Structure formats: C-alpha cells, structure tokens
Amino acid sequence: MKEAVLSIPSNAPDTPMFHVPLKGTGLIRKYLLSVSLTGTGSGLVTSSPPGIDCGSDCEEEYEQDTVVTLGASPSPRSVFTGWSGACSGTGECTIIMNSPMNVAAHFTYIPSIPLPFFDDFSTEKGWIGYEVGGWERGPAEEGGGEFGYPDPEVDHTPFSVDNYLLGFAIGGDYPNNLSERSIISPPIDCKDNDRVYLRFWGWLNVEGYDRATIHVSNDGTNWSLVWVNPVYDITDDQWFRYAFDISSIAANQEAVYIKFTMGPTDDSYRYSGWNIDDLEVTSNPIDPHEGTIGTVFTIYGTDFGDKKGKILVGDIAAKVLEWTNERIHCLLSKVPLPGVYNVKVIPKVPKGASPILFEAGFKVRSPQIDWVEPASGSAGDQITIYGGFFGKGKGKVYIGTQACKVITWGMDDFTGESMIVCTVPKKLVPGRHDIKVTNKIGSDTCTECFEME
Numbered sequence: 001m002k003e004a005v006l007s008i009p010s011n012a013p014d015t016p017m018f019h020v021p022l023k024g025t026g027l028i029r030k031y032l033l034s035v036s037l038t039g040t041g042s043g044l045v046t047s048s049p050p051g052i053d054c055g056s057d058c059e060e061e062y063e064q065d066t067v068v069t070l071g072a073s074p075s076p077r078s079v080f081t082g083w084s085g086a087c088s089g090t091g092e093c094t095i096i097m098n099s100p101m102n103v104a105a106h107f108t109y110i111p112s113i114p115l116p117f118f119d120d121f122s123t124e125k126g127w128i129g130y131e132v133g134g135w136e137r138g139p140a141e142e143g144g145g146e147f148g149y150p151d152p153e154v155d156h157t158p159f160s161v162d163n164y165l166l167g168f169a170i171g172g173d174y175p176n177n178l179s180e181r182s183i184i185s186p187p188i189d190c191k192d193n194d195r196v197y198l199r200f201w202g203w204l205n206v207e208g209y210d211r212a213t214i215h216v217s218n219d220g221t222n223w224s225l226v227w228v229n230p231v232y233d234i235t236d237d238q239w240f241r242y243a244f245d246i247s248s249i250a251a252n253q254e255a256v257y258i259k260f261t262m263g264p265t266d267d268s269y270r271y272s273g274w275n276i277d278d279l280e281v282t283s284n285p286i287d288p289h290e291g292t293i294g295t296v297f298t299i300y301g302t303d304f305g306d307k308k309g310k311i312l313v314g315d316i317a318a319k320v321l322e323w324t325n326e327r328i329h330c331l332l333s334k335v336p337l338p339g340v341y342n343v344k345v346i347p348k349v350p351k352g353a354s355p356i357l358f359e360a361g362f363k364v365r366s367p368q369i370d371w372v373e374p375a376s377g378s379a380g381d382q383i384t385i386y387g388g389f390f391g392k393g394k395g396k397v398y399i400g401t402q403a404c405k406v407i408t409w410g411m412d413d414f415t416g417e418s419m420i421v422c423t424v425p426k427k428l429v430p431g432r433h434d435i436k437v438t439n440k441i442g443s444d445t446c447t448e449c450f451e452m453e
C-alpha cells in the first residue's frame, strides 16, 4: 500500500490549498520471458535469477527491469551454436525485462564418426576442451621440462608434412596447483563392432604426485578410467605406443568418447605433460594393420593359448617373435603382393582349437615416395628419398634409367616411415629425371622429381 497527498492551490478563501489524500496499491509490471530450443541438437537453458530451466520449464514472468542472465549447456552429442531473438552470439545472454521477450537457443547435433577413427591432429576433428596454455592442437614445439624432458621437437611422424599433435601447453610445462583439465574426443560410432581398441602415440612427462589420465565413455557423462599415471615420475624423451582394449565400454555403442586429463597437480615440480599423436579407435585387433617386409605387428585378443602357434597373412606365415594367450608379436619377413589380407591365428593349444580369423586384418603396402632432398644435384652427390613402406632389406633405386647407388636404406618397422640415401650416378644427362624405388613386392616412381645439373 502506498499513500500520498495531492495539493491543489484554490481560490476558495477557506481552503487556499486543497489537499486530496491518495491511497492505492502500486501496479508492478511483469513481463513474460519465453525460451525455445531449436536446431538438430539438444541442451539446457537455465536462468539467473532462477525461473527458467528449459527443457522442462521454458517460461517465466519477471518484474519490470529485472536483469535476467541465460546460460546454455549442450547435451554431450550437441554443440551450442548461438542465441537468436532477444540475444545473439554464443556467450551468456543478458536481458533487461522491459517488455515481453523471446529467446531461442540453437543446438547442433554432432554426428558420430564411424570406425575406424583416426586423428593425426593435422585438422580439427571436433575435440572439446581447448584453452590457451592448456589443451592445445598445434605444431610440435620443443619446450618446457623444468623437470623431466621437454615436449617433442617434432610430432610422431617426423618425415610427413603434418607436424601437429594434441598436447597440454605445447612447448611448455603444466602449471602447479592445476585443477583437472580435460579434452574430449568427438563421438565415435562403434555400433556393430564387438571389439573396439584405442591406440595412440604418447610422449608424457608427469610427476608421480601430479595426475595424467585416460577415460572412455559411452554417453559423455559417465567415464571409465582406462589408464592413470603411476606414483613414480614418467619422463619420456621419445614416443611410446599406448594400446587399450576398450570393448567392455565401447563395443556396439553409438557414441564413444575418449577423454585425456591433465591434473590435478600439486604445488611444485612442473613437467611438460601430455603429447598425443596418431590416435585411432578401431575394431582391428592388429597393430599396426598395414605394412610390408620388415614390419613388426602385434595381434591382441583372447584364447590364443600359451604355446607358440602359427600366424598367416594371406597364405604366408609371419615370424612369431612372442606368443602369449592375449598377445602375439610377429615380424613380416615375407609378404604377399600389395593388397588387403585375412590374418589367421592358428593356436597350438588346446588340441583341436579352431583357427581365429581376422577378416581384412592386414594391408600389404608397396613403396611410396613422398619427396626427394635435394631435388637437384650433380654426379657423386648424395640425395635422400623420403617415403613409406620401402621395406627392410634393400631393393633398387633408379634416377632416370641409371641406378642410384644405395648407401642407406631404412624403414621404421612399426610406422613404415622410410628413407633411402643414394649417390647420383655419373652417366646421367642434365635435365629432369624420374626417381623409381623398387623392392620385392612393388615400386613407386616420382615423375621428374630430380634435376641433374
């Protein structure tokens, strides 16, 4: 109840001032704020002061001039792509309620990426959790290492053009007193796959008192721990292979997420943290699943028996280096012609155990030239030919029609990254020439990629 007096000057002699008492209830205006959710995705919009919780409660009346702030949080398989109506942009939405207001929040569905999922981090695949000085996707950069070793100078594939990786504070150390920081993969579609494997290359420096973890989820909310750093320090100065069977969480799930976490960290001893490259989520139990002569691979599984049996790639036996019930380590000393082959595991025990077949389990690759350095020169110069799957054991190199004398012939027995150093032959005529690399199973030619001076 409000009271006031209205005073009116009057020419009546008795009452030169005429007073009228006023009494009444003040009318406080209220306006309706309506929120709608649009787009292919889903999410929640909540308000401060409270009143909107949309999903379920998408309207509220607020007193005139109330300042209402709306926040949008997308569901795990969606991203928030912005406001329309009374707000715009993708930040917080602030509204002064001086008339009825309508706001729409747009959420966009993120489709799952089918298996096999592979990320060399050269392009953005939709990881969520980036922040400057925190989780970053960028070129490898040596740096950090107050304790342990610095971040790597190059990514996992030094010969390839891509030099990108996923890392925490690339080129620097993680901070002290860091709270848990996560980076989450886009959803990966694992339906119709009974076995699912997560593999990647990691370069990690972390104090035993600080945490570095890997989790997997099939809903983006509930996370299962796959790996946590031990209580002693990890100080990598090279890339290591990480391989996990995540079937118990991921098999036949429509949206599987991988999460890497840095932190919490304590108040001293900073290390350079996670570096991650060439990550794959696949149903193939063979790692790596492509290669050539000299490639070393591992088959993961169960029920292989604990006595050494036989491994066939196509019809050709691989050399077994190590055999356990769950893991077989092999070397391809001979290979069939380039192509995709079934891999057959023939256990020795128990007696009469049936062979285990991995269909299209291994791809035999022929040599592939990426580039030549230097691209010009004269007789007697050494040139280096970079590429993949040159194989172990020498083949031949030709510049034009002349043989280039091989000095070094090397291949990484896991990735197939390869390099040949050879000497430019004397008889070569000036001008541009093809370079050809051949081995027992194939060849590759780069056209006019060398110039004789």
Ligand SMILES: [Ca+2]
Pocket (backbone or CB within 6 Å): 120, 121, 122, 155, 156, 157, 162, 163, 164, 165, 277, 278
């Ligand atoms: Ca990379």
Ligand SMILES: [Ca+2]
Pocket (backbone or CB within 6 Å): 176, 207, 209, 210, 265, 266, 267, 268, 269, 270
């Ligand atoms: Ca520490």
Ligand SMILES: [Ca+2]
Pocket (backbone or CB within 6 Å): 144, 151, 167, 168, 169, 170, 171, 172, 173, 174, 271, 272, 273, 274
């Ligand atoms: Ca770092």
